[in-house]
Amino acid sequence: MSKRYTQTEKEYMAEMAIEIVVKLNGDYPSFKNYVWAAQHLLNGGTPNNQVDELVLEKLKSSGRLYA
Numbered sequence: 001m002s003k004r005y006t007q008t009e010k011e012y013m014a015e016m017a018i019e020i021v022v023k024l025n026g027d028y029p030s031f032k033n034y035v036w037a038a039q040h041l042l043n044g045g046t047p048n049n050q051v052d053e054l055v056l057e058k059l060k061s062s063g064r065l066y067a
Contacts, residue, residue, distance in 0.1 A: 041065065 059065035
């Protein structure tokens with residue numbers, strides 16, 4: 001079952017998507033892999049690839065994940 005997002009959450013996601021596209025100059029074909037990696041790691045998963053390793057490093061350095 002998928003979550004139903006509030007209007008505020010939808011607006012936040014739209015703003016983040018726009019910011020990402022602008023910052024990456026429209027070149028974002030694999031960005032979803034970074035989102036999936038963050039979800040996976042924040043839900044207790046272990047790193048499976050280089051993207052996971054990079055996201056894990058960023059999560060730890062930002063104080064969002066302690067491991």
